[in-house]
Amino acid sequence: MAGGGDELKLLSTWFSPFGSRVKLALHLKGLSYAYVEEDLMNKSQLLLESNPVHKKVPVLFHRGKALCESMVIVDYIDEAFADAGPPLLPSDPYERAVARFWVAFIETKFVGPWCQLFEGSKTRAEKAEVLKQILSARTIMEGALAECFKGKPFFGGDGVGCVDIALGGLLVWVRASEVLFGVKFLDAAATPLLSAWAERFAALDAAKAALPDFGRVLEYAIKMRGAAAGAVAADN
Ligand SMILES: N[C@@H](CCC(=O)N[C@@H](CS)C(=O)NCC(=O)O)C(=O)O
Structure with a gap:
């Protein structure tokens, strides 16, 4: 290292x-x-x-x-650590701004609503609405991968960049949420580019070292959702 x-x-x-x-x-x-x-x-x-x-x-x-x-x-x-490893942000100011735009998009349109799914106070109908918002954000990301990022293997181009990190850090939770909420977020038919991206990303050595174990996250997420639901029941 x-x-x-x-x-x-x-x-x-x-x-x-x-x-x-x-x-x-x-x-x-x-x-x-x-x-x-x-x-x-x-x-x-x-x-x-x-x-x-x-x-x-x-x-x-x-x-x-x-x-x-x-x-x-x-x-x-x-x-x-500019001299260590590959750059995570593009050097061109415009491309850098585009990358930051998509990081902000992931935070507001994906992470924000997704956190709401775990809030015990949300009704079933509200959660269905939130899921719709997440699916629509996912479709926009699919389009971005095709158009802004020109069908390259990663959002960062040929290598991983900050947009890949912003989304990739969530990957195990996205997979666990698919099981938990019965919704396919990354689907080879609906989002072929994002699905292929997810496979490529998960195969990286850095991803294997950095991401938590899927089964352990799923078990934790089930407990967390149960605790949130229990807290609401106790309030009522
Ligand atoms: N926007 C923050 C979110 C960090 C965050 O939500 N961390 C959670 C753990 S996954 C936490 O520390 N929660 C403690 C709390 O909410 O009290 C970031 O990107 O670092």
Whole structure:
């Protein structure tokens, strides 16, 4: 692994799709790092002090300074370790802006609604509406892969970039959610390019190292959904 990594420490939780994004960036750049597992049910002083605004993982420490928000951290890794591994953002300002546009799209149109699926307070009809929004965002991403990214193997072109990391970090949760909600998000018939992208992405060494185990995530997601439903029942 490339040098410089010994100054890096990642605070995250094993199942966190946002933590997976940071791990992906670190592995793609070939950087070694220390890993500290956070217990979100009993947040550590380290988390509360290093991310006082959101109190969420992941947090990356570099030379003793804390960085928060997964995609901000991915940008930082790319800039701070520009000489290590492949670039994660394009060098051309326009292409860079396009990549950031799609990262923002993934956050607002995909991650936002998807988090709502796990909220116990949502009714069945509301969840069906949210699922519709996610499916429509997915169809737009399929179109983007064909048009903006010109049918290249990855959103980053021939190699993985920040858009791949933003979406790829969620991949195991997307698969688990398909089972949990009985909906196919990535379907070879409806979204052939995205499905092929997902296969290619999951086969990367960085993805194998960074993404959590599917079965373990599914088990956790089932428990989480049950707990959310239970909390609502107890409120009523
Ligand atoms: N926008 C944040 C989201 C981070 C996030 O939601 N992390 C979750 C774990 S997957 C968390 O720490 N939750 C603790 C809480 O909400 O109290 C990012 O991209 O880093």
